[in-house]
Amino acid sequence: MGLVKPKRSSLGRATRLARLGAGLTGSYLAYQLQRPFLDDREKEVRRQALGRKSARQIREDLQDLRGPIMKVGQALSMQTHLFDADVVQELAGLQMQAPPMHGSLMRAQFKGALGKYPEEVFASFEPEPFAAASLGQVHRAVTKRGEEVAVKIQYPAIREAIETDFRMLRTAGFAARLTGHLKESVIREAERGIIEETDYRIEARNLRHFATQLAPLPFVRVPRVYDDLSCERVLTMSRVRGVRLQEFLETNPPQELRDQIGTGLTRLFFFQLFRIQALHADPHPGNYLLDQDGTIGLVDFGCVKYLKSEIVRCYAQFWSREWTNDPALFAEIIHVIFGPEVSPAEPRVRRCMAEIRSFYDEFHPLDGPSRALDLADSKFMDGLNALAKTLLKNKFLAPDFLFLSRTESGMCNLLHTLQARVATTQIAREWMPPIRKTGQ
Amino acid sequence: MKQPAEAKKGKAAPKGKRNLNKERTKEKILAAALELFRENGLEGTTTKQISRKAGIAEGTLFNYFKTKEDLALFFFQKETNDLIRWYGQAARLQDAPLPEKLFAIIHRQLEYIAPYEEFIGAVFFRSLQPRSKLSPLSLESQELRLKYLRFVSDILAQAEEKKEIPPIGELGAYAVGLFYMGIVTHWLHDPSEGKQKTLALLDRSLRLGTTLLKKGGWDW
Numbered sequence: 001m002g003l004v005k006p007k008r009s010s011l012g013r014a015t016r017l018a019r020l021g022a023g024l025t026g027s028y029l030a031y032q033l034q035r036p037f038l039d040d041r042e043k044e045v046r047r048q049a050l051g052r053k054s055a056r057q058i059r060e061d062l063q064d065l066r067g068p069i070m071k072v073g074q075a076l077s078m079q080t081h082l083f084d085a086d087v088v089q090e091l092a093g094l095q096m097q098a099p100p101m102h103g104s105l106m107r108a109q110f111k112g113a114l115g116k117y118p119e120e121v122f123a124s125f126e127p128e129p130f131a132a133a134s135l136g137q138v139h140r141a142v143t144k145r146g147e148e149v150a151v152k153i154q155y156p157a158i159r160e161a162i163e164t165d166f167r168m169l170r171t172a173g174f175a176a177r178l179t180g181h182l183k184e185s186v187i188r189e190a191e192r193g194i195i196e197e198t199d200y201r202i203e204a205r206n207l208r209h210f211a212t213q214l215a216p217l218p219f220v221r222v223p224r225v226y227d228d229l230s231c232e233r234v235l236t237m238s239r240v241r242g243v244r245l246q247e248f249l250e251t252n253p254p255q256e257l258r259d260q261i262g263t264g265l266t267r268l269f270f271f272q273l274f275r276i277q278a279l280h281a282d283p284h285p286g287n288y289l290l291d292q293d294g295t296i297g298l299v300d301f302g303c304v305k306y307l308k309s310e311i312v313r314c315y316a317q318f319w320s321r322e323w324t325n326d327p328a329l330f331a332e333i334i335h336v337i338f339g340p341e342v343s344p345a346e347p348r349v350r351r352c353m354a355e356i357r358s359f360y361d362e363f364h365p366l367d368g369p370s371r372a373l374d375l376a377d378s379k380f381m382d383g384l385n386a387l388a389k390t391l392l393k394n395k396f397l398a399p400d401f402l403f404l405s406r407t408e409s410g411m412c413n414l415l416h417t418l419q420a421r422v423a424t425t426q427i428a429r430e431w432m433p434p435i436r437k438t439g440q
Numbered sequence: 441m442k443q444p445a446e447a448k449k450g451k452a453a454p455k456g457k458r459n460l461n462k463e464r465t466k467e468k469i470l471a472a473a474l475e476l477f478r479e480n481g482l483e484g485t486t487t488k489q490i491s492r493k494a495g496i497a498e499g500t501l502f503n504y505f506k507t508k509e510d511l512a513l514f515f516f517q518k519e520t521n522d523l524i525r526w527y528g529q530a531a532r533l534q535d536a537p538l539p540e541k542l543f544a545i546i547h548r549q550l551e552y553i554a555p556y557e558e559f560i561g562a563v564f565f566r567s568l569q570p571r572s573k574l575s576p577l578s579l580e581s582q583e584l585r586l587k588y589l590r591f592v593s594d595i596l597a598q599a600e601e602k603k604e605i606p607p608i609g610e611l612g613a614y615a616v617g618l619f620y621m622g623i624v625t626h627w628l629h630d631p632s633e634g635k636q637k638t639l640a641l642l643d644r645s646l647r648l649g650t651t652l653l654k655k656g657g658w659d660w
Contacts, residue, residue, distance in 0.1 A: 103532065104544040105643050112634025156636035156643070233636075 101137060101155060103127045109156050113233040118151070121229060125151070131286075134302065135198060140239070147238060149226060150299075152200065154233040159198040166191045197302045200235040206301035207237065213276045214298075219264050221289075221297045240297030242289030245417060251292070255421075260294045262375065262420020266427050268296060269411050274316065274431035278306045279407050285414055305407075309433070310336050311400045316432045318360055319425070323353075337401060348394040359387045364425040375412065376419035384409055466504055466514060469494045473511055474556055482508060482562035509573040512563040516574075517584050519552050524591050538599040539646040545595075546620055546642060550627055550635075561628050576617070589613040605653045619645070 101109065106127070110118050118125040122141040129137035136154040143149055196202050204225045211222040223237035230236050242248075253261075265288065272279050280287070280298055289297030314336045317323055323330040327344075330353075334344040342349060363373060363380055373380065388405055415422060472493035476485040491498040505511045526548055527533065533544050553560045567574035574581060592613040599605050608615075627638045 099643075099647075101643070102536070102540040102543070104536070104540050104547065105639065108543075108547050108639055109634075109636065112636055112639065155640070156634075157632060157640035160632065160637060161640070232633075 099155060100129070100132070101153070105156070106137070106139075106153055110153055110234060112156070113153075113231050114229070122149075122151075133300070136233075141236075143226070143229070149229075149236050150223070150239050151229070152235040152237070154198065154200065156233075159195060162191070162194055162198065193303075199232050200230060201232055203235060203302050204230055206304045209278070210276070210280065210298070210301060210304075213278075214268075214271070217264075217268060217271055219295050220268055221295055222301075223297075223299060237299075240289055240299065242291040242295065242297040245285045245288065245290060245414060248290040249417070253292070255419075257292070257294065258418050258420045259372075259422065261290055261296065262415050262418050262422045263427070264294065264296050265411060265414060265418075265420075266422045266424055267430075268298070269408070270428050270431055273307070273312060273404070274428075274433055277309055277312050278304055279404070280304060285417070288414065305400075305403050307400060307404070311404070313433055315401070315404055318356055319364060319428050319432060321357060321360065321366060324357070352391055352394050355387055355390045359383055364428070372421040372423045373425070374421045375415040376421075378416075381412065381416050384412055462504075465494075465496065467518075469496070469501060469504055470511060470514055470518070473508075474515070474559060477559040477562075478556065482559055507573070509563070509566065510580075512559075512566075512574055513580060513584065515556075515559075516581075519549065520584055520588050520591075522552060523548055524587075527591070537650075538595075538604045539643075539650045541595055541599075542616065542646050543642055545592075546623055547639070549620065550624070550638070553624075557628070560624070564624060564628065576621075585617075589617065592616045605650060608653065619649075 106129075107117050110116075114121065118139075118141065121144075123144045123146065125141040126139050129139050130150075131138040133152055133154075135158050136152060139151045139153065141149050141151050204227070207223060207225050211224065214220045214222060221240045221242075223240055226236040226238075248261075280301060280303075287298065287300045289299060291297070314333050317329075317333055323333055331344050334342060334349055334353075338349060344350075363383060375381075388409060391405070469490065473485065473490045476489050476493060479485075480489075487501055488498055491501040494501070505514065523545065527545060530544070533541055536544070563574055566572050567576070569575065570577070572578065576585060589610075590613075593610065596605070596608065596612040596616070600607050605612075623638065623642055626641055627635055630638045632638075
């Protein structure tokens with residue numbers, strides 16, 4: 001029995017996945033079977049126990065897995081209605097990393113994609129990657145015209161590996177589908193999103209879109225795509241100045257600069273949300289490059305979420321709270337957020353909306369002088385986290401909202417670490433769309 | 441092999457030059473044949489076409505290569521020589537870990553054969569026939585085989601010296617040779633763009649193989 005466990009092989013993954021599926025599905029089935037015999041309170045206790053047990057199991061199982069399946073975990077974490085709050089939190093924490101490529105493989109993959117070796121195409125090319133991307137790695141290079149670029153190269157056949165993982169997931173999750181917990185449409189949606197990320201041409205399109213749309217914000221820099229040096233599996237972009245948050249903080253930036261950057265990040269967020277109605281969806285701190293002159297570089301557009309305008313308008317209502325005196329408007333919001341079948345009178349609905357209102361009333365008051373919010377204050381972060389928890393517990397969030405709130409809290413975390421003071425309320429109102437479509 | 445070409449011409453060229461000329465003719469024939477194989481396939485190409493394209497008499501062709509298999513063998517000799525020469529000059533690789541060295545070597549081989557995929561596919565399956573001259577067990581391919589095995593053995597011995605892998609002796613080179621044949625089979629049937637599935641398989645199996653060896657994983 002001296003054989004080592006090949007964690008990265010498909011076989012190892014299949015067994016683990018099967019175990020994950022069987023374990024989860026097994027306990028769900030057991031729960032579903034005894035459900036008719038339990039009273040309501042006992043149901044709740046058991047459901048919570050199941051949630052905790054599954055959360056732990058999922059985390060332990062997925063932590064041992066590497067490669068594409070981690071992406072599946074991330075994608076599933078967007079499906080709030082599938083899992084309980086703590087499972088969702090566990091899944092959201094997964095960070096995927098493709099296996100590193102040595103120089104020979106990287107060169108082979110580059111040539112397979114663009115027909116030539118890196119050193120034939122670039123004036124200089126660093127063989128050691130300077131960053132790991134979720135599906136590959138990033139190298140520094142200089143073009144023949146002398147421009148500094150970052151070259152993202154994908155690990156070979158990652159798309160096929162993801163498709164295999166999904167085939168296994170479907171097998172493993174088959175029984176779960178019977179209970180209605182893992183809908184095929186949900187898996188399909190998750191798969192589509194990940195497969196899209198493996199096509200760097202889509203990322204190139206996102207980069208171009210954001211570069212154009214963000215032009216009104218002169219302090220934001222988005223990498224420029226080099227089309228002739230990019231394809232499905234290789235993406236060549238101009239390098240943007242700036243360093244990651246941690247490095248930036250090591251330079252001991254003065255408070256004014258922190259505030260300036262913090263204000264910039266906040267403006268960037270609300271401009272994306274309210275004007276472009278699309279979000280750079282990975283609030284990972286490594287995706288923001290901060291510079292001493294106050295500019296912000298935004299990189300990695302593999303995952304971009306285009307939002308429905310009714311979602312954006314509803315979210316704007318958290319800030320303007322016009323619903324408090326307008327029952328028709330309130331019903332409309334509930335309809336968008338919870339779905340058409342949910343009544344605005346339901347206790348959990350009222351609980352959620354009351355919670356939202358009190359949070360925004362406290363930190364983003366409607367009247368009074370617009371003061372800067374000190375994001376270094378942990379009171380705000382605690383309030384935000386408590387709100388998120390309440391909403392998740394009450395099954396409040398439609399996937400789009402979950403997405404939004406995660407990006408927002410990622411942004412707030414960034415600002416908290418930066419210890420910036422930002423006039424958030426004022427900035428949010430600047431670009432807020434009207435609640436009803438014009439003419440409605 | 442008989443050497444009647446110069447006898448016919450009745451020229452008494454110096455031996456070195458004669459061999460050089462002979463080698464050039466062989467390469468001319470191979471280049472012509474490979475081009476025709478690509479157009480018409482191995483079976484669809486006649487010796488007449490090859491000799492015409494190479495600009496020699498059909499009878500002369502047989503003096504150099506009796507069968508298409510002899511031609512293929514010559515191709516693989518050239519390929520192996522190229523590989524060994526290339527590896528000797530690849531300074532970047534000398535200090536690389538074993539999985540990367542083997543990856544680079546096999547990838548170089550795949551790159552060499554890539555333009556002649558159909559030809560390789562055809563001869564590859566012939567080589568599995570026990571009587572084929574291309575068979576890894578045939579007398580005709582022995583010299584070529586030994587050259588390749590020596591080359592791989594040296595690389596594995598270095599890795600053993602550096603304690604990258606435990607001593608595995610002569611078996612190691614044979615294992616790499618068989619592994620290469622498996623990879624070529626996969627490569628021949630790989631429909632993915634840029635054959636990237638083969639790249640992934642090559643990378644993962646070399647990594648796994650080295651890990652297994654390191655941990656004494658054969659002992660189960």
